[in-house]
Amino acid sequence: MSDFDANEVRKDFPILSKTIEGNPLIYLDNAATSQKPSTVIDGIKYFYENINANPLRSLHKLAEESTKAYETAREKVARFINASPEEIIFVRNTTEAINLVSFSLKMDRGSRILTTYLEHHSNLLPWLRLRDKGMFVDIVGVDDNLELDMGRFENIRQDTKLVAVTHGSNVTGTITDVEKISRLAHASGALVLVDAAQTAPHIKLDVKKIDADFLAFSGHKMLGPMGVGVLYINKRVIPKLGTFLTGGEMISSVKMNDIKYADVPAYFEAGTPNVADAYGLGLAIDYLDKVGMDRIYAYEKKLMDYLYSSAASIDCLDIYSGKSRERGSIFSFSVKNAHPHDVAYLLNKKGIAIRSGFQCAQPLIEDKLHVKGGVARASPYFYNTYDEIDTFLAEIKKIGNMYG
Amino acid sequence: MDEDKYYELIDIYKNPEHAGKLQDFDVSEEGYSTSCGDTFNVYLKMENGTIKEASFEGNGCIISTVSISKLCSEVVGKSSDKVNSMGLEDVKRIIGIDHISASRVGCALVGLETIKKALAKYKL
Structure with a gap:
C-alpha cells in the first residue's frame, strides 16, 4: 500500500482552499455531508x-x-x-x-x-x-x-x-x-x-x-x-x-x-x-x-486515534463517542459550561466547521448520553490533516478557558 | 456578532439575572427553541394589565439565555400589546448585537415568543 498524503488529495477539492471569516476552512462536518472533488x-x-x-x-x-x-x-x-x-x-x-x-x-x-x-x-x-x-x-x-x-x-x-x-x-x-x-x-x-x-x-x-x-x-x-x-x-x-x-x-x-x-x-x-x-x-x-477504500480506512483510523489521544488530556472536554470496540470518524463532545451551539459558533469564527445539536438522534442523546441541548460533533474525512486536528483542539482549549 | 462581543456575553450567560421561578406569579409558560433544542419556562406576575415581574428557568445557548434574561427586565411595566409588538430587532437591540445568523434566529426569539404565549394564556 503506497503512502497516503491528505495534502495531495486536498488539491482535488476546490472548496477546501476557501477561507471562512479570514481563516482557512477546516471542514469537520463530513458526517453531515462531504465535500466534492472537481471530477x-x-x-x-x-x-x-x-x-x-x-x-x-x-x-x-x-x-x-x-x-x-x-x-x-x-x-x-x-x-x-x-x-x-x-x-x-x-x-x-x-x-x-x-x-x-x-x-x-x-x-x-x-x-x-x-x-x-x-x-x-x-x-x-x-x-x-x-x-x-x-x-x-x-x-x-x-x-x-x-x-x-x-x-x-x-x-x-x-x-x-x-x-x-x-x-x-x-x-x-x-x-x-x-x-x-x-x-x-x-x-x-x-x-x-x-x-x-x-x-x-x-x-x-x-x-x-x-x-x-x-x-x-x-x-x-x-x-x-x-x-x-x-x-x-x-x-x-x-x-x-x-x-x-x-x-x-x-x-x-x-x-x-x-x-x-x-x-x-x-x-x-x-x-x-x-x-x-x-x-x-x-x-x-x-x-x-482511485484513492482506495482500504487506504481511506487506514488513514482515517490513524487520524482518529490521534484525535482521541490528543483530546484525552484536554480537561474542558466531555467526550461522548469513540468508546466502542470499533469506531468511525466521529468525535462527539461538549466543552464544559458551553452550549454546543456556542462552541460551533466560536469555532466557525476560526474557519472550523462542525455540527452542533441533537444530530438527528435526540432519543440517543437525551436518554442514553444524558445530555440536554445536544452535543458538538467533529467528523473528519480522508482529506483532513493532522495539522487541522491540532488547530481544532487548540481552539477548543481556548473556548474551554473562556467558559471555565 | 464578533467574537469579543460573544465573550462579553459569557459573564451574563454564566450568571443570568431573573433566573429561577418567581415565588408569586400569575401565569407560566414553557417555550422550546427548535434551533438550539432548549426548553425554558417563563413566569409572569401581572398588575393592572402590565407585567410587574418576570423570571425564567432553563438552560440554553448564549443567545437564548442572554436574550431571555434581558427580556425579563425589558418587559416589566409593558402591556400585552406593547410586548406583542416586539420582534427580532428589539431582541437584537436588547442583547446588543447587530447580526444573528438565520440558524440562530430561533434561539434569539424563544424568550420573547414564550413571554407572548404566557400573556395570551393569561388573557384567556
Whole structure:
C-alpha cells in the first residue's frame, strides 16, 4: 500500500482552499455531508452540456446516452458494494431509502420491528410511524461502551419481521457488528435493513458478507452530489415488497383495469430519475476507487486515534463517542459550561466547521448520553490533516478557558 | 456578532439575572427553541394589565439565555400589546448585537415568543 498524503488529495477539492471569516476552512462536518472533488463537480456540468435527456423511454441519441450514463452509474454502485446492478435502487438519500422499505414491505398488523437506540431519526421514525398502523417497535439499548446490547439479537421474537440497524452511529461513532446481527436475525426469520449512511464513505462494504436484505446510504456523504442515494435490495426479498411511488417509468403496461409493473429496479424508481446526480455519484465512486477504500480506512483510523489521544488530556472536554470496540470518524463532545451551539459558533469564527445539536438522534442523546441541548460533533474525512486536528483542539482549549 | 462581543456575553450567560421561578406569579409558560433544542419556562406576575415581574428557568445557548434574561427586565411595566409588538430587532437591540445568523434566529426569539404565549394564556 503506497503512502497516503491528505495534502495531495486536498488539491482535488476546490472548496477546501476557501477561507471562512479570514481563516482557512477546516471542514469537520463530513458526517453531515462531504465535500466534492472537481471530477464530480465538472462531471455534472459535463452531463448537462453533453448528455442531458430523459432516459429510458425516448429513442433519440441523447436519450440513449443518458440511459447509458444512468445504468453505468448503477453498475458502479453495484460493484462498489459487491451487489448486482438490478439490486440497486436510486433514491434521493438514506431517509428516502428507508422510507421506501417502510412503505413497501408487506407486514400484517401486529408484526414487530426491532431497531436500536443508536439510530439516526431516519432509521427510527419510519418504523415508529408504523405503530399507527398496528405494528410494534422494539428498541435495543446500548451499554456504557456505546455498544448495542447484542443479547437482544440472540432472542428475537418470532413475530419480528424486520431488524433495522445502523452500521455506524453518527453520534457515538459505534460501528456495529452487522454481519452477526444479520445472521441472528435471519436465524429467527426476520429480514435485515442496514443503515450504512455513516460507513459507506469510510469502510469497504460487501453486501454479500453482511448478508443484509436491505442496505441504504447517501451519495452526498461519499463525495457525490446531494439528491441521490442508494437502496440495495437483495433479490430474494423482492416478493415481500409492494409498490412505493407509482407513475411513469415503473410500469410495463397500463390499462384502466389491468396494470403490469416493471421489474426492480425500475419498479421502485417512478418518475424521471435523477440521472445527472447518479452520474455524479458514479464519478465519486471512481474517485474513491482511485484513492482506495482500504487506504481511506487506514488513514482515517490513524487520524482518529490521534484525535482521541490528543483530546484525552484536554480537561474542558466531555467526550461522548469513540468508546466502542470499533469506531468511525466521529468525535462527539461538549466543552464544559458551553452550549454546543456556542462552541460551533466560536469555532466557525476560526474557519472550523462542525455540527452542533441533537444530530438527528435526540432519543440517543437525551436518554442514553444524558445530555440536554445536544452535543458538538467533529467528523473528519480522508482529506483532513493532522495539522487541522491540532488547530481544532487548540481552539477548543481556548473556548474551554473562556467558559471555565 | 464578533467574537469579543460573544465573550462579553459569557459573564451574563454564566450568571443570568431573573433566573429561577418567581415565588408569586400569575401565569407560566414553557417555550422550546427548535434551533438550539432548549426548553425554558417563563413566569409572569401581572398588575393592572402590565407585567410587574418576570423570571425564567432553563438552560440554553448564549443567545437564548442572554436574550431571555434581558427580556425579563425589558418587559416589566409593558402591556400585552406593547410586548406583542416586539420582534427580532428589539431582541437584537436588547442583547446588543447587530447580526444573528438565520440558524440562530430561533434561539434569539424563544424568550420573547414564550413571554407572548404566557400573556395570551393569561388573557384567556
